[in-house]
Amino acid sequence: MSPSTQTGSVTATRVWKRYRADSHRPGMRDVVRKALGRGSSTRWNWVLRDVNLEVPAGDSVGLIGLNGSGKSTLLKILAGVTQPNAGLVDVRGRVGALIEVRAGIHPDLTGRENTFFYGTVLGLTRQEVAARFDQIVDFAELSDAIDRQVKFYSSGMQMRLGFAIAAFLEPDILLVDEALAVGDVGFQQRCLERMKYVLSQGTTLLYVSHDMASVESLCRRAVWLDDGIMRAEGPTVDVLAGYRVGLEKKAARLAELLDDPVRLRSFEAVPSDSSSPETGRPVTFVLSLDAQLDAEVDLCIGVSEGPAQPIFTLTRRLTLRSGPNEVRCLVDNLPLPWGRYYVWMGAFDERGTSRMRWHPAAPLDVQGPPRQPPPRGVMLLSPVHVSASWRTREGAGVAPSPFPSLNGRVDADPRPVP
Numbered sequence: 001m002s003p004s005t006q007t008g009s010v011t012a013t014r015v016w017k018r019y020r021a022d023s024h025r026p027g028m029r030d031v032v033r034k035a036l037g038r039g040s041s042t043r044w045n046w047v048l049r050d051v052n053l054e055v056p057a058g059d060s061v062g063l064i065g066l067n068g069s070g071k072s073t074l075l076k077i078l079a080g081v082t083q084p085n086a087g088l089v090d091v092r093g094r095v096g097a098l099i100e101v102r103a104g105i106h107p108d109l110t111g112r113e114n115t116f117f118y119g120t121v122l123g124l125t126r127q128e129v130a131a132r133f134d135q136i137v138d139f140a141e142l143s144d145a146i147d148r149q150v151k152f153y154s155s156g157m158q159m160r161l162g163f164a165i166a167a168f169l170e171p172d173i174l175l176v177d178e179a180l181a182v183g184d185v186g187f188q189q190r191c192l193e194r195m196k197y198v199l200s201q202g203t204t205l206l207y208v209s210h211d212m213a214s215v216e217s218l219c220r221r222a223v224w225l226d227d228g229i230m231r232a233e234g235p236t237v238d239v240l241a242g243y244r245v246g247l248e249k250k251a252a253r254l255a256e257l258l259d260d261p262v263r264l265r266s267f268e269a270v271p272s273d274s275s276s277p278e279t280g281r282p283v284t285f286v287l288s289l290d291a292q293l294d295a296e297v298d299l300c301i302g303v304s305e306g307p308a309q310p311i312f313t314l315t316r317r318l319t320l321r322s323g324p325n326e327v328r329c330l331v332d333n334l335p336l337p338w339g340r341y342y343v344w345m346g347a348f349d350e351r352g353t354s355r356m357r358w359h360p361a362a363p364l365d366v367q368g369p370p371r372q373p374p375p376r377g378v379m380l381l382s383p384v385h386v387s388a389s390w391r392t393r394e395g396a397g398v399a400p401s402p403f404p405s406l407n408g409r410v411d412a413d414p415r416p417v418p
Contacts, residue, residue, distance in 0.1 A: 007093040008057030008172040008204045010078060015087035017048040017073055017228075047073045048084070049228040057092075057172075060205040062219035062236060064212070064243055069225040071208045075099055075175050078206065093172025093204075094122045098162050105162050107151035111142055114150060118165045132168050139190070140164040160187060167194045173204045192217060196377035212240055213379040237373065241340065244305055248342040251308070251360045261292045262320065262347045262356040269343070269364055279337055279368025279385050285329040287345070289356075291320040297347040297355050301329060304342050308358060311336070311382040320347075337371040337385045340364070 020043070048070045055061050063071040076082045077089055079097040105114050115136055119129035137146050140160040150158060166174060174195070195218055199205055209215055215222060215236060222239035224232040226246070232239045265288040272282040285301060296319050302310030314329055346358035374380040 005090075005092065006057040008202065009090075009092045010053065010055040010173060010204060010206065011088075011090040012051055012053040012074070012078065013088045013090075015048055015051040015053075015074070015077065015084045015089065016046065017070070017077065017082070017084050018044045018046045020044060047228050048077075051087070051225075051228070051230055053223065053230075053233075055204060055206065057204055058199075058202045059221065060199055060207070060219045062215035062222040063206065063208045063225060064210075064215060064222055064240070065225035068227075070228040071225055072099065072177055074225070075177055075206060075208055078173075079175050091173060094170075095173045095175060096122065096166035096169060096171030097175040098159075098166045099175060099177045105150055105158060105165075108149060110149055111137075111140075111146040111153075111161050114161065115165055119169050122169055122171060124169060129169065132170075136161075136164045136168045139168065139194070156184070156187075163191055163194075167191075167198060170198075170201070171203065173206070174198060175206050177208045178210065188214075192377045192379070199376070211379075212244070213381050216240060217374060217377055217379045237371075245340060245363075248304070248360050248363070258357055258359060260347075260354065260356045261295065262297060263290045264288070264345060264356065264361055265290055265324070267343060267345075267362040269362075274367075277334055277364060277366050279366060280333055280335075280387065283331050283334050285331065285343070287327040287329070287361075289320060289325045289327060289347075291322055291325060293322050295320050295349070295355060297349055299327065300346050300348070300358075302344040303336065303364060304344050304360070305339070305383060308344065310344055311341070311384065334366065335385045336366045336368070337383050338368045339366055339371060339383065341366060 047068075051070070051074060053061075053074075063074065065071050073082070075097070076099055077084050078091055079095055079099060080091075081097075081099065106117065109117065112133075115133060116126060116129050119126075137143055140157075140163075142157060142161060145153065145157065150161070153161070163176075166176075176195070192214065195205060195207075199218070205218065207215065207218055219236050221234065222232075222236040222243075223230060224239050224243050224246075231246075232242050267288075268286045269277050270284045270286055271277050272284065274281060277283045287299075287301075296317065298315055299318050300313055300315045302313040304310045312335065314331070316329070318327065341364040342360045343362050343364050344358060345356065345361045346354065347356035349355055368385070371383045
């Protein structure tokens, strides 16, 4: 049996999907024009364009991309909620889907009734659902509300019920969209632990999220969708790196259009004792700024791995003179592992008004130890470098590496930044 025909496998071949770009209902003029063969004013928006995807049974794949890139549409096609305009989809096995907060949940039924109804849709017997019912209720924390109509649940309660039903009825394939963002931090971690467990049991996972940390934590592979087109597919770390660089480049192009009272002319990262910035070594950020008028500003420099959320920031109040200004900032110990980052920058007056809007200034390539992925189900929000030494229980010392990595692991020689 080939991997594409095993229970739990998912295959999409040359899938196209479009929606009406105009939402108005067709009027008499549209009907007459169509009957006369004069065409139609209908405009179409292609959401998916020639998408090919093959997921073997037991694999875990993250779907990433900007809003409107087609991630949720692809998930709905795989779940059978909607059909493609062209292409073939082959999904083998029972599918548990949490695509929207109330997906698969009927508001007029109670939580208990919804649980048994969903199980029936998945092909389980009433006895099989009953054997898992207490686990579902405990996980969703709905023991006091399980016999209440779901329309009286909060959005968080509905999401907890939907995820618990989808994850505990042991589907062959689990489809999860951004709906987890509705839950609190504690529940999100429990969801990650549950998805980690079902993966260990051989369930196939397709996971859509803007949270790169959770995608990296759960998924062995990732697919980057951009305007309905697959831009990249491969190991999660590699695809996320390309996606983040793409985000920064888009933000940088927008930053070129800024016309603020303070503008950045150039940026350079100058290492103190090596040919390029290096983990744990000093580096000086050299900024050339143009100011339209004399001004006192809080200049903020941040280093980001993705969008506008920096890993760390450095802020200093400075007096800028009208015309060109040079500013230097010495970082004594660069706390980043190997990789490509972006330097973001902004300047603000004492009232917090932007004199130079927060924007990406330049890429920053760092040499050093590679970033080690966290254990599955554990989210690492930022790649901060931490030097550490270990001791065994008997007290024997473990010599630190010249480039001790994250999580206390000892790395091989540093890799060059591509």
